[in-house]
Amino acid sequence: MADTQKIIPINIEDEMKTAYIDYSMSVIVSRALPDVRDGLKPVHRRILYGMQDLGLVYSRGHKKSARVVGEVLGKYHPHGDSSVYEAMVRMAQDWSLRYPLIDGQGNFGHIDGDSAAAMRYTEAKLARIADEMLSDIKKETVDFAFNFDDSLKEPTVLPARIPNLLINGASGIAVGMATNMLPHNLTEVVNGVIATIKNPDIDTEGLMEHIKAPDFPTGGIIYGLEGVKEAFETGRGRVVVRGKAEIITDGKGRETIIITEIPFQVNKSSLVIKMSELRRDEKVEGISEIRDESDREGIRIVVEVKRDAMAQVVLSKLYKYSQLQSSYGVNNVALVKGRPQILSLKSLIEEFIEFRIEVIVRRTRYDLRKAQERAHIVEGLIIAVDNIDEVIKIIRGSNTVDEAKTALMERFGLSELQTKAILEMRLQKLTGLEIEKLRAEYDELMKKIQYFQEILASVELQKEIVVEELHEIRDKFGDERRTQITFADGEISIEDLIPNEEMMVSISHLGYIKRTKSDQYKVQGRGGKGSKGSKTRDADFIEHIFVANAHNYLLLFTEQGRCYWLRVFEIPEANRNASGRVIQNILQMPKEDNVKAYIIVQDLTDKDFLENNFIVFCTRNGLIKKTSLMAYSRPRVNGINAITINEGDQLIEAKLTDGNKEIIIANKLGRAIRFNEQKVRSMGRNAAGVKGITLANDEDQVVGMVCVDSDDSETSILVLSENGNGKRTGIEEYRITNRGGKGVKTMNINEKTGLLITIKAVVDTDHLVITNRSGLTIRLALDVVRVMGRATQGVRLISLNKGDKIADVTVIQPDEDEESDLITDVDFTESEE
Incomplete structure (x- = not known):
C-alpha cells in the first residue's frame, strides 16, 4: 500500500444502509418519479431539451433519431442508448400519451405491441405542443445545473406552459414507492386550473364540474365515478375502464359484437389471443369466431355470436375474464421541491x-x-x-x-x-x-x-x-374527450344488460335446455291438438317446462341427488321451435345424470329468507326429506350433494316451502297421500329422508308432489294422465293422514286414461302448458276445467296422436290482456271409487 493511502475501518451494516439510501434517493429523484412542475422525468426532460439544442422544433424538418439519442447521451444522460430511445419512442406514440410530445416519422411501434424500428431508421422532431414545454427557457425562467461531467448546463425543470403531468400522466417504480398518474383532457384541465385561480377555495366536487374524469388516448368507457372521485380527493383510487363495443344484428337476426376501442395500455394482439383462449376453453361460451379487422382507420375487433347465445351475456363475460375491462390503481406520487408526495387533484393544480x-x-x-x-x-x-x-x-x-x-x-x-x-x-x-x-x-x-x-x-x-x-x-x-363516462358502478352485472322479462324455460329428456319469451305460447281451447313447442331429436321429448323471470336463480336437482345453480339469463334464448342447448355444455354436470326437479329463487343473499325457508325432496320410491334453503345458498361450479339417493331410487321432485305446508304425494296408479310438513323434521344435505308414501307394488312409483297451504280455499289439485285426461279436485277431499300411508284415490285409472303422469296445485286463473313426447305444446286456460271428485277419470285436455303420450305439464300465470279462444265443452264421464 502506498504511503499516501490508508485504510479506514467502517461498519459494513452502516455502509450498506448509507449506500442503499443513496441509491434509493437517486432512483426516486433522478429516474423514476416525475417533477410536479413539468410532469417529466430527467430522461424525458433531457430528450426535449437536447432536441431543441439540435434545432428540431416543430417548424423545421425531422432528423434521424440516432442523432437525437447521441446528443442526449453525450451531453446529458450517461446511460444506455436503449433507455433514451425507448423513452423517446413512447413520447411519440399517440396510444401511449394523450398529447404526444414528439413528432415521429417512420415505424414508432404499434398498439399490438410491435416495437419501433431501430433508431437509425426513424426520424423525429418536437411536436407543436412540446414547443410550449420549452417556451421562455432562455429567459432565466428555470434553474440550470451542471451535467454529469460539469462541461455543460442543463435545465432542472422545463418552463412548461401546459399542465403536462395532468394531461399526459406518468408511471414509474422507484425504491419503496411507485407512481401511476392517469392522463386527462387538456380542455377540461385548463378549465379546472382557471377555476382554481378564480376560486382558490374550490373543492373536489367543484373541480369535477370541469375535470370529469381521466381521458385516455385509446378512448374506452369509464364505469363509475366513485373511484375517480376518491383519486381526485386523496391521490389514490381505482378507475375501471371498458373497451367500447357495439352489438349489431344482421337481417337474419344473428348478433355480432364490434369492438372499436380498448382500455389504455392494453396490447390489442394479446387481448385478441386471450379472447380466443376463453372461447377455446369454453370459459366464455356462445362465440363462433373472433377476427381482428383493425387498419389505419382504427381498431375493429369482430366477435361473431352463435345463434343460440346472447351477445350481451357474451360481451359481459368478455369484460369479466379479459382485459376488455381493466382497472387502474391511481397513485399520484410526484416530486415536490425534490421530495416525493402523494397529491390530490387540487394539490396538483x-x-x-x-x-x-x-x-x-x-x-x-x-x-x-x-x-x-x-x-x-x-x-x-x-x-x-x-x-x-x-x-x-x-x-x-x-x-x-x-x-x-x-x-x-x-x-x-x-x-x-x-x-x-x-x-x-x-x-x-x-x-x-x-x-x-x-x-x-x-x-x-x-x-x-x-x-x-x-x-x-x-x-x-x-x-x-x-x-x-x-x-x-x-x-x-384543446380537443374533445375520447373516453366516455357512465355513472354506474364499475362492476356492472349481467342483470343490468338484460331485461327482467318473463321466460318459459324447457328441459328435454335428453338434457336440451332453452328459454323462450312466454308470450310466444298462444292460449288455445281445451281439447286442441296444440302447436309445435320444441324441435326435439328422435327419442327426445320435453320433460320440464316452467316460467321464471330472467334474473331469477334456478336451483336444478338431478335424479342422482346433485344440486346445480344457474341464472335464467344464462340459459340460451331460442324460439319456440328450437331444440335448445345441451345442459352439460352450460353446467359441469355428468352426462349420465338428468335434471329431475327445479326451484326458482329470486335472491340468494337474503339471510332471513334463507333461514326461514326449506326445500322438500321426494324420490321415486316414496322417500321425503326437508332441508333448510340456507344449505343451498352458496353456488359452486361443480354442484353439491342435495340428497343421498339409495340404490334403485331417484329424485323426482323438490319444492320450496316455509315449513308449514300441507304435502300431497301421488303415485302413477292414481293414489295420493296428504300430511303436514311438520311431520318431516329438517335434515342435513346428505340425509336420504324418511318414508312419505307406501307404494302398492314394485312397479308402482311416485309421479309428483305438491305443497299447499292448509287454509287455501282457492287452490285445487290438478292431476293429468299420460293419455291426456285431467281434472281438478278440491284440497278438502284429500283427508290429512300420517306420512307413510297408502293414500286415497285421486283419479280413476284405466286403459283409456293411462297411468297418472303428474300432480299440480292450481287456481282458476292459471294456464296450463302441456307438452307431449313428440314436442307438440298446448296452452290451456284452467277455468274451462271444472272441479270434480277424486274418483273420476277426468276430461280430455289434449288430443294425442296414436302412440303419443304426455311428457310434462307446467302451470303459468297469464297476462291480463291475454284472451283464450275457447271451444265448447267436451263430454266426460265420471266413475265412482
Whole structure:
C-alpha cells in the first residue's frame, strides 16, 4: 500500500444502509418519479431539451433519431442508448400519451405491441405542443445545473406552459414507492386550473364540474365515478375502464359484437389471443369466431355470436375474464421541491399554478432587465444625436478610442455602455427618420418597463397572465374527450344488460335446455291438438317446462341427488321451435345424470329468507326429506350433494316451502297421500329422508308432489294422465293422514286414461302448458276445467296422436290482456271409487 493511502475501518451494516439510501434517493429523484412542475422525468426532460439544442422544433424538418439519442447521451444522460430511445419512442406514440410530445416519422411501434424500428431508421422532431414545454427557457425562467461531467448546463425543470403531468400522466417504480398518474383532457384541465385561480377555495366536487374524469388516448368507457372521485380527493383510487363495443344484428337476426376501442395500455394482439383462449376453453361460451379487422382507420375487433347465445351475456363475460375491462390503481406520487408526495387533484393544480407564477415572475424580471438595459443605451444614443456636432468634434479631437470614451463620459455624463454604443453607432442613425425611431423605441421601452414593474408588484396581474396563457393553450390544442363516462358502478352485472322479462324455460329428456319469451305460447281451447313447442331429436321429448323471470336463480336437482345453480339469463334464448342447448355444455354436470326437479329463487343473499325457508325432496320410491334453503345458498361450479339417493331410487321432485305446508304425494296408479310438513323434521344435505308414501307394488312409483297451504280455499289439485285426461279436485277431499300411508284415490285409472303422469296445485286463473313426447305444446286456460271428485277419470285436455303420450305439464300465470279462444265443452264421464 502506498504511503499516501490508508485504510479506514467502517461498519459494513452502516455502509450498506448509507449506500442503499443513496441509491434509493437517486432512483426516486433522478429516474423514476416525475417533477410536479413539468410532469417529466430527467430522461424525458433531457430528450426535449437536447432536441431543441439540435434545432428540431416543430417548424423545421425531422432528423434521424440516432442523432437525437447521441446528443442526449453525450451531453446529458450517461446511460444506455436503449433507455433514451425507448423513452423517446413512447413520447411519440399517440396510444401511449394523450398529447404526444414528439413528432415521429417512420415505424414508432404499434398498439399490438410491435416495437419501433431501430433508431437509425426513424426520424423525429418536437411536436407543436412540446414547443410550449420549452417556451421562455432562455429567459432565466428555470434553474440550470451542471451535467454529469460539469462541461455543460442543463435545465432542472422545463418552463412548461401546459399542465403536462395532468394531461399526459406518468408511471414509474422507484425504491419503496411507485407512481401511476392517469392522463386527462387538456380542455377540461385548463378549465379546472382557471377555476382554481378564480376560486382558490374550490373543492373536489367543484373541480369535477370541469375535470370529469381521466381521458385516455385509446378512448374506452369509464364505469363509475366513485373511484375517480376518491383519486381526485386523496391521490389514490381505482378507475375501471371498458373497451367500447357495439352489438349489431344482421337481417337474419344473428348478433355480432364490434369492438372499436380498448382500455389504455392494453396490447390489442394479446387481448385478441386471450379472447380466443376463453372461447377455446369454453370459459366464455356462445362465440363462433373472433377476427381482428383493425387498419389505419382504427381498431375493429369482430366477435361473431352463435345463434343460440346472447351477445350481451357474451360481451359481459368478455369484460369479466379479459382485459376488455381493466382497472387502474391511481397513485399520484410526484416530486415536490425534490421530495416525493402523494397529491390530490387540487394539490396538483395548485403546484402548477405556483410554478407558472414563478416562471412568469422570473421571465418578467428578465424582460425588465433587458428593457432597462436597452432603454439605458437608447437614452445615450438620443443624447448623442441631439448633440451630434459636439460628439463628432470630441471623437475627431481624440487620439485613441479610450480617450474619446473618457471625454464623452465626462462631457455628457454617460455610462461606459452608453459611450460604447455611441462609438459603435452607424452613420445611418443620424438621419431624421432613424432619430424618430430611437425616440419611439425609447417611449415603447418605458411603457414596457412600467408594465413589467406592475406585473412584479401585483400577484393578481400575474394570475391574469397565467389565465390568458392557458386560454391560448386551450384554443390551440384543446380537443374533445375520447373516453366516455357512465355513472354506474364499475362492476356492472349481467342483470343490468338484460331485461327482467318473463321466460318459459324447457328441459328435454335428453338434457336440451332453452328459454323462450312466454308470450310466444298462444292460449288455445281445451281439447286442441296444440302447436309445435320444441324441435326435439328422435327419442327426445320435453320433460320440464316452467316460467321464471330472467334474473331469477334456478336451483336444478338431478335424479342422482346433485344440486346445480344457474341464472335464467344464462340459459340460451331460442324460439319456440328450437331444440335448445345441451345442459352439460352450460353446467359441469355428468352426462349420465338428468335434471329431475327445479326451484326458482329470486335472491340468494337474503339471510332471513334463507333461514326461514326449506326445500322438500321426494324420490321415486316414496322417500321425503326437508332441508333448510340456507344449505343451498352458496353456488359452486361443480354442484353439491342435495340428497343421498339409495340404490334403485331417484329424485323426482323438490319444492320450496316455509315449513308449514300441507304435502300431497301421488303415485302413477292414481293414489295420493296428504300430511303436514311438520311431520318431516329438517335434515342435513346428505340425509336420504324418511318414508312419505307406501307404494302398492314394485312397479308402482311416485309421479309428483305438491305443497299447499292448509287454509287455501282457492287452490285445487290438478292431476293429468299420460293419455291426456285431467281434472281438478278440491284440497278438502284429500283427508290429512300420517306420512307413510297408502293414500286415497285421486283419479280413476284405466286403459283409456293411462297411468297418472303428474300432480299440480292450481287456481282458476292459471294456464296450463302441456307438452307431449313428440314436442307438440298446448296452452290451456284452467277455468274451462271444472272441479270434480277424486274418483273420476277426468276430461280430455289434449288430443294425442296414436302412440303419443304426455311428457310434462307446467302451470303459468297469464297476462291480463291475454284472451283464450275457447271451444265448447267436451263430454266426460265420471266413475265412482
